[in-house]
Amino acid sequence: MIAFAAPAWADDGGGFALSGTARLRYEAIANQPRAGFNQNDDLVNLRTTLMAKYQSGPFTIGGELWDSRVYGGDKGTPITTGEVNTLELVQAFVAAKGVVGHAKVSVQAGRFLLNIGSRRLVAADEYRNTTNGYTGLRADVATRNGITATAIYVLPQQRRPDDPASLRRNAFAVDREGFDLVLWGGVLAKAKAIGSLTAEASYFHLGERDTPGHPTRDRAIDTYGGRLLREPAAGKLDGEVEAFAQSGRVSASVAPGAATLPVAAWFIHAAMSYSLHDAWKTRVSVQYDRASGDGAPGTYRHFDTLYGMRRADLAPAGLYNAVGRANVSTPGIRVEVAPSPRWDAFATYEALWLASRTDSFSTTGVRDASGRSGGFAGHQLDGRFRWWVRPAKLRFEMDGVLLMKGRFLEDAPNAPAHGTTAYGALNLTASF
Template sequence: MRLRYEVIDGQPRVGFNRRDDLVNLRTNILAEYRWTHWRAAVELYDSRVWAEDAGTPVTTNEVNALEPVQAYVAADFDSAFGKGSKLTLTAGRMMLNLGSRRLVAADDYRNTTNSYTGLRADISARGGWKATLIYMLPQVRLPDDNASLRDARVQLDRESFDLVLWGGQISRAKAIGPATVEISYFHLGERDAPGRPTRDRSLDTFGGRIIAEPRAGKFDVEVEALYQTGSMNASTAANAPSQQVAASFLHADAGYTFAIPWKPRLSIEYDRASGDRPGGKFGRFDTLFGMRRAELAPAGLYNAIGRTNLSTPGIRIEATPSKRLDWFAGYRAMWAAAAEDSFSTTGVRDASRLSGSFAGYQLEARVRYWLIAERLRFEFDGLLLAKGRMLRDAPNAQPGRWTRYGSFNLTAAF
């Protein structure tokens, strides 16, 4: 069970309370049965909020009551592709965390999670080769109307062939020195369903990634590049014209872990996700079902910085002083990759470009401490955003020069 109290002053997102607070509670129960090389699992999530009002951003990111997010069977087959190989097949409803988790993830900071129904195959072979293949129907979280969400009404999430995700990734460890090389491809197909108009996305996302994991006394590096093509409608209207898509994303970071007991790691990083510019193809990058907290910023009441129309260099330091305590702090400057498009996930936009592209500086930190080892953990997340011209002067920008956000969390495990 995780209980969270979060508060924000100077909300940067359009259409919500400038000052707000919210109480979140997420309870999850997992039951798993194992027998030789077979296993079956069912996991229930119950996500609710309190203390909201009409201007509080309450969506299916915050509320999803009594939902079986996982109900699957899986089996392991040794030597399926020769000596030293292994094949794992999983079928049913499941959560997914693939690769860097920038495209397919089960978000943990958010009060609700992503769930998928379908088939998954994991393959490992000699020589450090691994592959994951999926064919999934992503869950549409229900209910999604305002009144039902605020009442935490129970309605099973829906999967259908109106929303399909398939593809996979293949990697090889120590392909370049100590670094792992990974390539990936995912296709998202979306179409209108009764009572649910969409932009009919048909997106192909191609990716390549190189990563050398952090090690004490060593430098580490990660570079991931994604290119997105396909088509989508200009709006959800039935007669909306179709647009061709050409979007991209780049992440790069380099760090060093000091060989001392605290294991501090200092890193520099850069993220760029394309935005939409006038004429030609649609250029706003779609992160599909990716996470944001691990790299960019908290979700919840803040939820302003996502992997779209963003250019941001940053610096981060993280450390683990003991088995009970870990922390990190990060600082980044942020610009819109396309000044005429809305900045990241704030909804703030100046089509005239007169407000420029600089969005501001963000300073954030997190501290986690096990009050009772493996049983009760405290977490604090704090963030300060100094708004740049775009977030201050755009025609629909929220008033104020600063955003302050904090969340206090207690997680109990039984």
């Protein structure tokens, strides 16, 4: 017997709902650490979204338009499809939720956003000016005994246009999806699996092949993951450990006839935190992230984070975008405060090493294939402050990063010959 209930993503009252956001960001960087770009740069980002949703009983129909543009860049500014995607219908879906036996079940089909598990592999990136959209099917199940499962079969939306000249002028083209790029898999979790710990297992397969005018690395990557976490609580320790292993195959380059390499890559995130019982709701964490990098020839060991977010663990994207989940080994400490529903802040310190000295450091493009430039990339200080100017209507955000370069980022053959990197961003987001 199947009895439908209102979808989790729909308003209980039903009917038609219209909402939207507009975010204005000014960001600037001095002494860009990534190879091949302007030493100093600034950029204005504008992101506007409009969501329409209709709910009737157990069913929901929704659509969301995203318009992401930048202004002020030139040929040396790192403008990609991470910054520009003009007038795109990122979401256009139908959904339903019901009960099958004693389990709650929901299904969704069409174009939609995804945030799955820890969001380190599949996410709708929030800090970045554009988002990751997916077209296909999603199913969720939740049982009475604390077991939840999510399964997907989707075609990731490939943002268009993607050539630098078109992106600089905010040109319009419809994004595409096709069976040349497929992502499928899911996550299974059990609350209180080991005492108060939640246990999670995940698997995702990414299949990719060339299309006319768009050569690829022909990735066929299987990612297996496991996660244990304890939720934060005042006056108590909490923590998280998540690990991924990747296998499969990938082309050595995008050139026709390039050799096919076996994949053997991995990633681990570990954190232990303590939440103080104080008015500032202070939370102090020690954490460690390590993502493998290429080493000896013959095997591809550069970890692929697929469609994961980076801001929550590592650093901002945008003009900085230097530290991601690839060839990095970084212990760190984080302090977070949230003394009021209207504002919160955090600050982190991370020491940055290369997991492999012969691969490019993280997402900078800086590389010394000989390994002679050492393995220390530098010290990173990162902070964020957010304040609701008008609760639920207008929010201000300030982000800042200092990267004090180590030997590798100073001595590698293609390292920009500049000093300490400073990045800052001011954001104002209006919602209705």
